[in-house]
Amino acid sequence: MGELLSQYDVLGAFWMNIKLTVLAAVGSFVIGLVLALCRISPIGSLQKFGAAYVNIVRNTPLTIIMVIGVLGVWSQLQVQLSSDFDFNFFLYAVACLSLYHASFVCEAIRSGVNTVPLGQAEAARAIGLPFMDAARLVILPQALRGAVTPLGNTLIALTKNSTVAAAASVAEVSGMMKTMMEFRPDVMVFIFCIVALGFCLIVIPIGICTTWLSDRLAVAR
Amino acid sequence: MSAQPTVLFDAPGPRGRRNILLLNIVGVLLVVGLIVKVLVDLAQKGQLAGHLWINAINGAAWQDYLLPGLQFTLQAAAISVATSLVFGLAFGFLRLAPFAVIRWGASIIVEFLRAVPVLVMMVFLYTALAQVSRTTGAIAAEDSPYYAVIIGLTLYNGSVIAELIRSGVNGLPKGQREAASAIGMTRNQSLLLVEVPQAITAMMPSLLSQIVIIIKDSALGYLIGFYELLQYSRQLGSGQGNMLQALVVAALVFIVLNTVLTLVARWLAGRLSSRTSGATALKPGPAGSSAPHL
Numbered sequence: 001m002g003e004l005l006s007q008y009d010v011l012g013a014f015w016m017n018i019k020l021t022v023l024a025a026v027g028s029f030v031i032g033l034v035l036a037l038c039r040i041s042p043i044g045s046l047q048k049f050g051a052a053y054v055n056i057v058r059n060t061p062l063t064i065i066m067v068i069g070v071l072g073v074w075s076q077l078q079v080q081l082s083s084d085f086d087f088n089f090f091l092y093a094v095a096c097l098s099l100y101h102a103s104f105v106c107e108a109i110r111s112g113v114n115t116v117p118l119g120q121a122e123a124a125r126a127i128g129l130p131f132m133d134a135a136r137l138v139i140l141p142q143a144l145r146g147a148v149t150p151l152g153n154t155l156i157a158l159t160k161n162s163t164v165a166a167a168a169s170v171a172e173v174s175g176m177m178k179t180m181m182e183f184r185p186d187v188m189v190f191i192f193c194i195v196a197l198g199f200c201l202i203v204i205p206i207g208i209c210t211t212w213l214s215d216r217l218a219v220a221r
Numbered sequence: 222m223s224a225q226p227t228v229l230f231d232a233p234g235p236r237g238r239r240n241i242l243l244l245n246i247v248g249v250l251l252v253v254g255l256i257v258k259v260l261v262d263l264a265q266k267g268q269l270a271g272h273l274w275i276n277a278i279n280g281a282a283w284q285d286y287l288l289p290g291l292q293f294t295l296q297a298a299a300i301s302v303a304t305s306l307v308f309g310l311a312f313g314f315l316r317l318a319p320f321a322v323i324r325w326g327a328s329i330i331v332e333f334l335r336a337v338p339v340l341v342m343m344v345f346l347y348t349a350l351a352q353v354s355r356t357t358g359a360i361a362a363e364d365s366p367y368y369a370v371i372i373g374l375t376l377y378n379g380s381v382i383a384e385l386i387r388s389g390v391n392g393l394p395k396g397q398r399e400a401a402s403a404i405g406m407t408r409n410q411s412l413l414l415v416e417v418p419q420a421i422t423a424m425m426p427s428l429l430s431q432i433v434i435i436i437k438d439s440a441l442g443y444l445i446g447f448y449e450l451l452q453y454s455r456q457l458g459s460g461q462g463n464m465l466q467a468l469v470v471a472a473l474v475f476i477v478l479n480t481v482l483t484l485v486a487r488w489l490a491g492r493l494s495s496r497t498s499g500a501t502a503l504k505p506g507p508a509g510s511s512a513p514h515l
Binding site: 040041042043044045046049055056058059060061062063064065067068071072073075076077078113114116117118120121125131134135139143160161163164166167173174177178181182185188189192195196199200203204 | 245333340
């Protein structure tokens, strides 16, 4: 099996998935945080914008977002994100993954805020804390703890969804697996097991960390 | 504009209301500005030309591309829903079995299937089925993407449903199980007649949002050559030279379909809460993605 692994750079393909995941995690966190701020603000127009974004994006398949990005925005509208051909597609994949998962990050943060009972805010106001202090010292620390589990779940989903970058012809692991299986159908179960185990090795530790963190940080109420 | 207090914001006073009104106007201007900017950019590239959009939504487009595509999407999704339910119920029971060996075996399978991306499973199944059709001819070669999509969706979503059932049963109040054993039911009778039915009622809303995930993930079949809505709309787009417009129309079809299902799930969550001692509320987690509770 050694020659199979030396012929195809499986580790390199996995590394591509990890790069996609990390960059899209940062991107989706930033966009998701802005959306969540819109949705929990008392400003009606921003609330509606946040809600509309989340409801539209959450109900669209990621594959179609990726294909709209590559065949619609790149090929038809000719929007170049980078002059380097491969890097351009990589950026498209990161952008699509970020835009898609931002809606889930937004909902994760919002559900974290919703775990804080109203009484906490009332108590903070009752002891005379102004808005910023109440938010900084009382509400947000509890809200962030409540958001750990849904954020971890979103990160796991993002890790697995990084394979959809195959739709943007990024050299990631599901595309490589397809090529390997076409040339070596005799060892296809072995190839599948390697890729599947690779994902188990990435995904299961994230799940364990999330559970550990959320147990450790759980707010006793 | 919300006047009732939320966790972060108290009910605003007169000055607060004035500030909110001002920020609201700024917000409207920002959002409208963004939309206008996108539309102007599209118009400058000639993408708003009437014929491009009309060709993506006229009768011929629906008849030759969108409806056949939608039919295959819905067909694959409907079959997958049924098979995932069977798979999920079976493995849900196995994970609650009285013998530790069975419980552990079922748990390992379920956790494995939830950790592997659906696309990776589909690619493997597609290649394997194509191999089977080449060597034995048991299935037609052109059907292998279709079966790969259905089996892939079943394995993944079935495991999610198995987990829903297990956590649903564990989430029931202890009194249900105690009452069942107090009237002389065995552990299996209690599971079968008292706990699992309530767990299923409690998970109905989550199950419906799982259908949204199945419909969305069926679009992954595009990547292994399954002819579903996305594949058809891409063909429409390359035939008419309106790829962006055709894909946007396909996305809108998905959005409308999934929004309706989400609304039904939310309505059901409110209605079913009186019929079970479990919690029917939809989990606020990622409704459109895989959320393993590892």
